[in-house]
Amino acid sequence: MAGARARHCDGSAGRTPFNPLALLRLAWACARQGAPNRYVCETIFRHAWQGGAAADDAARLQALTAQLVPTRDPAGAEVKQALRAATDAALAAGVFGVPTFAVDGRLFWGLDALPMLRAQIEGDVRVDAVWAAAASVAQGVRR
Numbered sequence: 001m002a003g004a005r006a007r008h009c010d011g012s013a014g015r016t017p018f019n020p021l022a023l024l025r026l027a028w029a030c031a032r033q034g035a036p037n038r039y040v041c042e043t044i045f046r047h048a049w050q051g052g053a054a055a056d057d058a059a060r061l062q063a064l065t066a067q068l069v070p071t072r073d074p075a076g077a078e079v080k081q082a083l084r085a086a087t088d089a090a091l092a093a094g095v096f097g098v099p100t101f102a103v104d105g106r107l108f109w110g111l112d113a114l115p116m117l118r119a120q121i122e123g124d125v126r127v128d129a130v131w132a133a134a135a136s137v138a139q140g141v142r143r
Contacts, residue, residue: 014054022061022074023048028082029070035086040068045099106131 023044027036036044047064048055065074072079090100094107101108101117108117120127 014052014057018048018054018056020048020055022056023064024083025074025079026061026065026068026070028086029072029074029076029079030068031082032071043068 027040027044030036030040044064047060053060093102095102096107096109099109099111101113103117103120106120108114108120116127116130
């Protein structure tokens with residue numbers, strides 16, 4: 001699993017935190033079938049988290065936009081509305097951060113959760129015990 005993570009993300013964003021709004025709008029501007037596809041998401045993820053360059057650098061964003069060839073204007077009202085609707089739906093579902101994967105009514109958040117996500121998909125019953133233990137911890141803040 002560590003090798004797979006290293007190929008996708010070396011964890012070296014140019015500066016964090018950064019405002020992801022331009023990247024989010026670009027993703028939705030590229031959505032051709034209702035939501036951004038895997039290629040678009042992986043390309044944007046690598047743009048932000050590989051190589052140590054600033055994710056919000058104007059020249060890099062321009063090059064990324066040229067590479068992804070969005071079908072809609074990232075600054076257009078249609079894209080802004082789609083992003084707002086997706087954000088509202090994610091918040092209503094309890095999504096906390098990215099990447100988040102929803103499987104069998106459970107949310108798996110962050111790269112460090114990928115092994116547990118895989119276990120859930122493979123039907124590993126040990127996930128239930130881990131899930132129950134985590135659910136027993138008192139929450140400090142709720143949205």
